Every structure is written in structure tokens, then in C-alpha cells.
Amino acid sequence: MKFWSYFADLTGCKEAEIELSDYTTLGQVHTIVLEQFPKLAGAKNSTLKAVGLEYEDDDFVLSDGDEVSFFPPVQGG
Template sequence: MSSRRLIDDGGGHALRITVRLFASYREKAKTSQIVLDLSEGASVKTLVDDVCAAYPHLTSNPDSLVVAINQEYQDHTFPLNDGDEAALIPPVSGGAK
């Protein structure tokens, strides 16, 4: 499994978050996992903003990203804690007719 680290050089890192990417997101980012160091008080929106800044081709609408934190879907206002695992899940489409 490949992994990349994104580090905000603003200092004061209190949270280390592992972000797992699936399906088309993994293909576009060319990695299955990213480790983010975020400041205390960060939310899912902070995480999404940082990932999309590093990988702008990931999605054209960051607000529509579906995010699970520790295997539970959360909205973008959800606060993060040190050691959380996030999963970015692309929209599902298609299927049998």
C-alpha cells in the first residue's frame, strides 16, 4: 500500500489523521493513503480542504465528498481527533438495468 504525507508547515500540529482513498480517488491521487498533520480544532472540512488543495483534480465539488471517520459517515462540520482514520468515498453510479 502506498502512502503519502501532507504536512501543513504552520506548526502547532496536534492531530495526525490517516486518510484512505478508494476507487477513482485512489486512481486520481496515485496513492491509497495520505497522512495529514492538522491543527487542533480541525474538522472534516479542514481535512477535505487540505486533501483537495494537494490533489485539485480529485473532485470538482469538494463539498459533495462523502467522508467516513472511523467507519462512520460524518458531515463536514464533524470535529477530528488525533489518530482518527478518514475514508474518502467517491459517488457510486451505474448498475444493472
């Protein structure tokens, strides 16, 4: 998984890998991430989540090789 913008500062890394069991959802991964990187907890409700190039909901079931991104609200322009 990847962390973007100031999430990379809060976690201290831009990328991390975790082993998941079958049928893990994106929401469950977010919970694991918050346990592993508690500094992200304050941004829990505003965190945006993507799998590959698409935004996905918490109930999205991940497959092998999926690249998950976590990031704060976007600010283009």
C-alpha cells in the same frame, strides 16, 4: 486518510498522512486534500466522507488517530 475507488487513481495513492492542528474539522481536511490533490476538485460536491466506519458531516471535529476516508458515491449491487 484513505482514498477509495477511482479517487485512489486520481490522487495516485490509497493512503496519505497529514498533520493537523487541534479542533480541525472534516470539512477543513477536505479543503486541504483538494489543495494537495487538485484532481479531486471536480468531484468535490459528490465526495463522501467517513471517519472510521461512520459517515460524518463537514463540521465533525477530528481527534488524534482518526482515520478519514474519501470516496465517490457508492455503487453496490
